[in-house]
Every structure is written in structure tokens, then in C-alpha cells.
Amino acid sequence: MQRNRIDLVWSALADPTRRGMLERLAEGETNITTLAAPFAMSQPAVSKHLTVLERAGLIQRTRKGREHHIRVDPRPLAEAGTWIEHYARLWQEQFDAVDAYLKARSGKASNRKAPTRKTSNRKTSTRKRTSSSKRTRERKPR
Amino acid sequence: MQRNRIDLVWSALADPTRRGMLERLAEGETNITTLAAPFAMSQPAVSKHLTVLERAGLIQRTRKGREHHIRVDPRPLAEAGTWIEHYARLWQEQFDAVDAYLKARSGKASNRKAPTRKTSNRKTSTRKRTSSSKRTRERKPR
DNA sequence: CCGTTGCATAACCAATAGGTTATCTATTGT
């Protein structure tokens, strides 16, 4: 359910295989077979990862005969980096402010014990969904 | 199938609702109800998003009575930003090199070389799949 | 004491992600 480019960029980066590919591409343009070699997965799986990277705009392909040459496009990453930098600064200010506040008002160390939630036995919930329910959902066995 | 922290950070950022929450949190700590107000979704959905952000280390909660106060933790973002910056620089160099190479050879004599890695097929995949197929999978109608 | 509020949790569902095997096409080397 990706709405826009930056969603695609971040979900593309969220996979270690795809990050590995991008890291490898920092050394230079390659064809797909070479790029895929270090990864213990089937060729179609690699192809799917490359499709994800391409749809995020992070790579470009060039066909040379039967080989597809892949190179990285740094521009979407620059955008993502800009977003991070912008908010990292704001968040850091926020974080520092709270931290300073806490330090200023408390000379004491932590007495932060857990709130001790009583082991609620809600497992006995019979899901009793009163008869006035609109959507009577039936349990389906799986 | 998230392996490590940075995967969690990036998949957390890949959702516009969660980014919206983080942006809101740049203005300061709030409770969950206030934070959730702008988003047209149920309260449990908000709760799940917050769980995702928390597991990525991007937020911290503090219980104050029945309210949970949320504040942002900028440190994981700093890590993510470092990763991006590092590779953005390498990728930009790569991109510029290829660009220069293309310009040089289309225009005039090159004073700058591009790496042009030969397709060194290390480990040419021996996934030949001889025609004697093992698992004949049957189509199952859905 | 009792109703309301703030939030979490359980159970469910549809859609997506990431993997597989099998097969297809286009190109290449001989």
C-alpha cells in the first residue's frame, strides 16, 4: 500500500539483501549475475529484489545484449537523507530539552520500578460480542 | 523477517502514518490520544503503529497515570542517517564517474576513466535444473 | 461506589512481501 516515492525508498532499504546489493553497487556498475552471486537465493528472487529497487528509483538498468547492467542512482537517497537530517535535528532538540528538564528537576536517581501489572487472566475471554453486533463474524477454522 | 535494528527502523519509516506521528512528535512529547487525533483510524490501529515505532527504538513511552506519554528518541535515526550519508557519498562518486565517462567518450578525449568492471562471473550459477524435474507441482484452484 | 477515559489485547481478515520451482524469450559462442 505504498503511497509515494519515499515510502518505496524506505521499504526498499528495509531489506538486508537489497542493502547488500546497493553496497555492492557502490563499487561500480555490474550485470545482474555478478550482483546476485553473494546471495543465497534463487535467480527469480534476485530479480524481484531488483524490481523493488528499480521501482523505488534507486537503481537504473541498461540492456547490453542479454546482460542487464545495473547502476545506482543516488538521487532518491539524497531525498531520504534530507528528510532524516531535517527531523533528526528537530528531534535532537526535543530530546535535549526533555533531558535537560529531567536533569534540572530531579536530583534523585531512579526509583523506576515496574508498575507491576497484575497478571490479568484475560485468556478466559469468551469474546462475548453481544447480540446487538452488526457484523456477526463467524469463526472460521484454519 | 526483520533481522536487526536498522531493518526495523527503515520499515517503521516506510509508513506515512508513522512518519506523521514522528513529525508531530518533533513539536514535543504528547499522550497517545492527542498524537492519534489527526489519523483516521481506530485506536487499536494507532496502538499497533506505536508498537512498531517502539520496537524500532524510535520512541519511548512513560506511563503517567492512565496516560502514556510518548517522546521521540533520535538516536536510531542518527544511525540510519549515518548509513545513508556514507553510501550517498560513495554512490554519488560512482554516479559522477559514470556520467563523466559517458560525457568524455561522447564528446572528446577522456581525461577521466570509468571503472567499467568486466563481468567477472565468479561462481557462475550452476542452477541448471536438468529437465528431469523432481517436484511436479499441480495447479491448485483457488 | 460507579461511570468514563486511556490504552492494550485478542481474534479476525485481506493484501503484500519474500521466497520457491518451472518455464519462456532473447542473445551469444561455437
Next chain:
DNA sequence: ACAATAGATAACCTATTGGTTATGCAACGG
């Protein structure tokens, strides 16, 4: 001409994601 190679694609599977409704439950405010 033809076998091998590079890669995409189709069909399938399972686990995860992002949403829902119903319910549990502690804390608050009379």
C-alpha cells in the same frame, strides 16, 4: 544450426502488515 547463458515471468506458498471490532482493565472524577 544449436546448446548454453542472462534474465524475466507465472504460479504457488507462507509469514507479515495494516486494518477492523470486541473486550479487558487500571486510573480518574464525581
